[in-house]
Amino acid sequence: MxxxxxxxxxxxxxxxxxxxxxxxxxxxxxxxxxxxxxxxxxxxxxxxxxxxxxxxxxxxxxxxxxxxxxxxxxxxxxxxxxxxxxxxxxxxxxxxxxxxxxxxxxxxxxxxxxxxxxxxxxxxxxxxxxxxxxxxxxxxxxxxxxxxxxxxxxxxxxxxxxxxxxxxxxxxxxxxxxxxxxxxxxxxxxxxxxxxxxxxxxxxxxxxxxxxxxxTASLYPINAVIHPARLYQLAKDYEDNQPLQANPLFYEQMTDEATALMDSVNQELLAIAAALKQAHIPCGELPHIADFLANYVYQEPSQCLTSFFRDNPAYKGFGTPFIPIEGGWRPDFSNRYFTEDIPLGLCLYRGLAELAAVATPTIDKIIEWAQTHMEKSYLVEGQLIGKDIKETHAPQRFGINTLTKLREFYT
Missing domain, CATH: 3.40.50.720 (NAD(P)-binding Rossmann-like Domain)
Incomplete structure (x- = not known):
């Protein structure tokens, strides 16, 4: 190739x-x-x-x-x-x-x-x-x-x-x-x-x-780091018969728990990139999401990620993809924060991690939680072999199932 x-x-x-x-x-x-x-x-x-x-x-x-x-x-x-x-x-x-x-x-x-x-x-x-x-x-x-x-x-x-x-x-x-x-x-x-x-x-x-x-673009820490982590923090305890009692603003009411999850996903992403470079697969230098957004994109003084999302005018007024139901709210599992950021984001990261033999416990936890509610199967017993893998953009979906094939694509 x-x-x-x-x-x-x-x-x-x-x-x-x-x-x-x-x-x-x-x-x-x-x-x-x-x-x-x-x-x-x-x-x-x-x-x-x-x-x-x-x-x-x-x-x-x-x-x-x-x-x-x-x-x-x-x-x-x-x-x-x-x-x-x-x-x-x-x-x-x-x-x-x-x-x-x-x-x-x-x-x-x-x-x-x-x-x-x-x-x-x-x-x-x-x-x-x-x-x-x-x-x-x-x-x-x-x-x-x-x-x-x-x-x-x-x-x-x-x-x-x-x-x-x-x-x-x-x-x-x-x-x-x-x-x-x-x-x-x-x-x-x-x-x-x-x-x-x-x-x-x-x-x-x-x-x-x-x-x-x-x-490098596929590995950059943007949407698939932010959206699933925030949704997991908000709705990890959601069950069909137990509606959520609050529908917070997505960014302005950001929590430390959510940004800690983002950091954990980001650290796993950086570990994947390091392993790929060790295998002589070219990818550019990846930043941490806090540095990329605060210091580069918005060019604001560095601050904690939670405060950044809460206070930045770019994030004012954005709601959470929840749907009102009797007794409260439920996540909209058809929203693109799920349908795009899980199969085309986190599953892509997870597929690269599998090729590079990098453990991704936080990514795995979020995928397993989301796939249950989305009625999909991506991860099965710790491997990306579920029946819906064909709907993802994991490299395996494209026949890139070894580090050698990934290296060949980029050389």
């Missing part, structure tokens, strides 16, 4: 001149709305491919009525107040927007990768760039499986973290941006394109630096 990239074609455009770029944004959700305002505001020719349900129709209706997407950035952001932008075209048909694009930006969750790459494959050309945010969950394994030899003819990069915390307030017309992140780390395949990609990401969003290959 060794990849050769001799003479890969590069699309000719000036990375310092935004007006030379044509970017297609995929999706019609919160981040797509923010991008549909921000990128045209910066003078970048922007297209929107919204293939889900009637999103393209709704977006076009809003644009016809208002003339633009309005993004309202909270006052503490480097860009603040109102900005407005209008995409060149919004379509549900990939053939109308992907051809002729220099860059495809994908602000979508990991579970969308497979369908996404299948649908855009016919329109990709050598040298095109595909940017995924936050680009975790083994995006490169999925892309290689779907794109085949074309995988080595495009540039695939991951932007970490997701640039925005935002919510649509009026579909097709207005989005509220609580947070535009201050700084980014970008993983890239091939790594030789990293400087070019970081120049572009700096143009789009802000301070950017390379962090290595896309295995």
């Amino acid at each position: 060794t990849h050769r990239r001799a003479g890969m074609q590069q699309i000719a455009y000036d990375t310092k001149n935004s007006q030379s770029l044509v970017i297609t944004v995929i999706g019609g959700g919160n981040a797509a709305h923010a991008l549909a305002a921000l990128l045209p505001y910066k003078g970048i020719t922007t297209r929107l491919w919204a293939p889900f349900a009637d999103e393209a129709q709704q977006l076009n209706q809003g644009l016809n009525e208002q003339g633009y997407i309005h993004a309202e950035f909270a006052e503490h952001n480097p860009i603040h107040g109102a900005i407005q932008g209008r995409p060149q075209i919004v379509s549900a048909n990939a053939a109308e927007v992907i051809p002729g694009s220099d860059i495809v930006l994908v602000p979508l969750p990991s579970f969308a990768y497979r369908d996404l790459f299948s649908q855009i494959k016919p329109y990709l050309k050598p040298g095109m760039m595909i940017g995924v945010s936050p680009g975790q969950g083994g995006v490169d394994w999925v892309a290689r499986e779907i794109l085949g030899s074309l995988y080595d003819e495009v540039v695939l990069f991951a932007i970490m973290p997701m640039p925005f915390n935002c919510r649509i307030s009026e579909y097709g017309k207005r989005v509220e941006v609580q947070e535009l992140k201050r700084a980014y780390r970008v993983a890239c395949h091939p790594e030789s394109a990293s400087d070019r990609v970081c120049t572009l990401n700096n143009l789009f969003f802000g301070q950017s630096e390379p962090c290595g290959n896309l295995l």
Whole structure:
């Protein structure tokens, strides 16, 4: 599975001149709305491919009525107040927007990768760039499986973290941006394109630096460290016949117990990365989540992780994915904090740990708790061999079942 990239074609455009770029944004959700305002505001020719349900129709209706997407950035952001932008075209048909694009930006969750790459494959050309945010969950394994030899003819990069915390307030017309992140780390395949990609990401969003290959992105401590640990702390004692009595804010009422669990998951992740490096499998330097978020992304003075989540304005107003039922609340086990962060996050970590012979008791505990309530089977008697392994993004799902095969993928 060794990849050769001799003479890969590069699309000719000036990375310092935004007006030379044509970017297609995929999706019609919160981040797509923010991008549909921000990128045209910066003078970048922007297209929107919204293939889900009637999103393209709704977006076009809003644009016809208002003339633009309005993004309202909270006052503490480097860009603040109102900005407005209008995409060149919004379509549900990939053939109308992907051809002729220099860059495809994908602000979508990991579970969308497979369908996404299948649908855009016919329109990709050598040298095109595909940017995924936050680009975790083994995006490169999925892309290689779907794109085949074309995988080595495009540039695939991951932007970490997701640039925005935002919510649509009026579909097709207005989005509220609580947070535009201050700084980014970008993983890239091939790594030789990293400087070019970081120049572009700096143009789009802000301070950017390379962090290595896309295995590094999959190991970065972001969502799959935060969300499952917090949910486990909140709902570990939940039973079907015993509703939870409280529905706290997810971040503003963060607890020391939850952040201690995050730290434990993070330490196991760092041990996995160390073992992979010992086996000569390349992955970049991984930070601790507290250092990455507080000191790098938000560039705030270092503080304890619990206080960071409680006090940071980026995390204000976010609820917990609980559903009201008679007598209290129950976790929404269909929420993406479960359906994405467990099979495509923690199970990916656990699969790498199994290859590297690293013990992960905290990760195991959270997976075993979640899979019971999700009615899934991932871990069985301490091994990742459950019947639902095919739904995960563990490396074993892609036939990467030895350290040798993992090493070959990245060399």
